[in-house]
Amino acid sequence: MNCKDFGNMIHQLVSGRVADRTKQLEALEHAGHCLWCARRLDDESKLTERLQAFAGSIQGQRAPMRVEAELLQAFRERKPGEGTKLFGPAWRRIWRGAAWGLAFAAMAATAWIMIIEWPRLHRGTSAPPSRVAGSRPQVSSDASRAYDTPGSGATLKSDARAEVAPIRNSQRSVPEESAGEAATDFISLGTCDDSQCMEEATLVRVALPAEALLAFGLGTDNEYAPDATVQADVALGSNGVPFAIRFVN
Amino acid sequence: MAELTDLRDEQLLLMMQAGDENAFTTLYRRRQGNIYRFVLEMSGSAPLAEDVTQEVFMALIRESRGFDPSRGSLSGYLLGMARHHALRLLKRDQTYVSASRAEEGGREWGDAAPASGEDPHSAMSRRETIYSVRQAILSLPEHYREAVVLCDLNEMSYEETASVLDCSVGTVRSRLHRGRALLLQKLTGGVKVEPAREAIDGKRCLA
Numbered sequence: 001m002n003c004k005d006f007g008n009m010i011h012q013l014v015s016g017r018v019a020d021r022t023k024q025l026e027a028l029e030h031a032g033h034c035l036w037c038a039r040r041l042d043d044e045s046k047l048t049e050r051l052q053a054f055a056g057s058i059q060g061q062r063a064p065m066r067v068e069a070e071l072l073q074a075f076r077e078r079k080p081g082e083g084t085k086l087f088g089p090a091w092r093r094i095w096r097g098a099a100w101g102l103a104f105a106a107m108a109a110t111a112w113i114m115i116i117e118w119p120r121l122h123r124g125t126s127a128p129p130s131r132v133a134g135s136r137p138q139v140s141s142d143a144s145r146a147y148d149t150p151g152s153g154a155t156l157k158s159d160a161r162a163e164v165a166p167i168r169n170s171q172r173s174v175p176e177e178s179a180g181e182a183a184t185d186f187i188s189l190g191t192c193d194d195s196q197c198m199e200e201a202t203l204v205r206v207a208l209p210a211e212a213l214l215a216f217g218l219g220t221d222n223e224y225a226p227d228a229t230v231q232a233d234v235a236l237g238s239n240g241v242p243f244a245i246r247f248v249n
Numbered sequence: 250m251a252e253l254t255d256l257r258d259e260q261l262l263l264m265m266q267a268g269d270e271n272a273f274t275t276l277y278r279r280r281q282g283n284i285y286r287f288v289l290e291m292s293g294s295a296p297l298a299e300d301v302t303q304e305v306f307m308a309l310i311r312e313s314r315g316f317d318p319s320r321g322s323l324s325g326y327l328l329g330m331a332r333h334h335a336l337r338l339l340k341r342d343q344t345y346v347s348a349s350r351a352e353e354g355g356r357e358w359g360d361a362a363p364a365s366g367e368d369p370h371s372a373m374s375r376r377e378t379i380y381s382v383r384q385a386i387l388s389l390p391e392h393y394r395e396a397v398v399l400c401d402l403n404e405m406s407y408e409e410t411a412s413v414l415d416c417s418v419g420t421v422r423s424r425l426h427r428g429r430a431l432l433l434q435k436l437t438g439g440v441k442v443e444p445a446r447e448a449i450d451g452k453r454c455l456a
Binding site: 011015017043044047048050051053054055057058059061062063064067068070071072074075076078 | 270273274277278281282284285286289290298299302303306307310311375378379381382383386397400401402403404406422425426429432433436
């Protein structure tokens, strides 16, 4: 036996709980030649004596008689059948398990509604009437695609109509294009490269100073009068930030 | 009543559930002392011990079906209930275990009358020992105090204690070990109890 084994059984040794007589003798033999463990045994024995003296001093203490009298009164006054619950411990455990299961299912359902269904419903009910659903504008990130470039100045590209037709037809805020109206491709403003912006685009028809064309490389300095305006359709993202523009002739 | 005292707790409980008042009285008289002393040792307050004893048996009257024999003895079940009630009340009113309260309650418990024929000096010494042990026990953290009170003062086995405390036997062992080490430290004036190093240097067996 070493000091560790001795330490593990010292409490049983001093309280006389060692069932194995051989182990008890081994422990005492160890304490006989190990000063450290002998000292521990002595300390633990003294502590046990003190605790036993203390326990002996309160051995006869009991609750006062009035407690028994009150309990007996309560026992007599109890209703017949009280204290004998309909369901025993086994049923209560089953019910507790079922309750946890139901709680988990309710939480899962709530999470499903909050994460999956609610955003979908919310999007469906609160979308403005001019919101484009199921279509997206064809945005050209390159302004040079917006017009023909064979050297004779800027001209609006008439065949851009076909590309944006689905959007144009679904927009109430954008006036119906007349038969003679032509439009450029959508020109990206660089504020959103995410396809989600295209999905949720809202088109707004605005009138801009003609100089705005210059900013997109359309036209020349002396082509327009200073107070001239041009029509443009601005594609707004769901956050209200414009992300594309096309000019209408 | 003579026959009832021979019955086991579980049998008395069944008779009590059927409305037998004598069975209830027998069961109460058999078990109330343990519960009362356990709470007294844990809290240092006789009124609290009285309240908890009453609450435990009131709960037994109201919900005697709550006891499941497959999970342990009725004695352990009642002590477990007493422990919960006592801890709840102790948390509500921490002053129960303060040193000042323990001093006030010095005459309530643990201050036994001198044994017949005991000389005054021995009686005084015994009272001092009891007082210091009581103070040391009350100053232990709750989870160590429970283990010491159940195992050392009530002489319960590790298994029974584990059932009352709702923990493993290993946990009981370690808490008891630590609790006793703290008690030794407190009872020896705060000096950590270790044999003098120089005296045992090189003599500790590590093999």
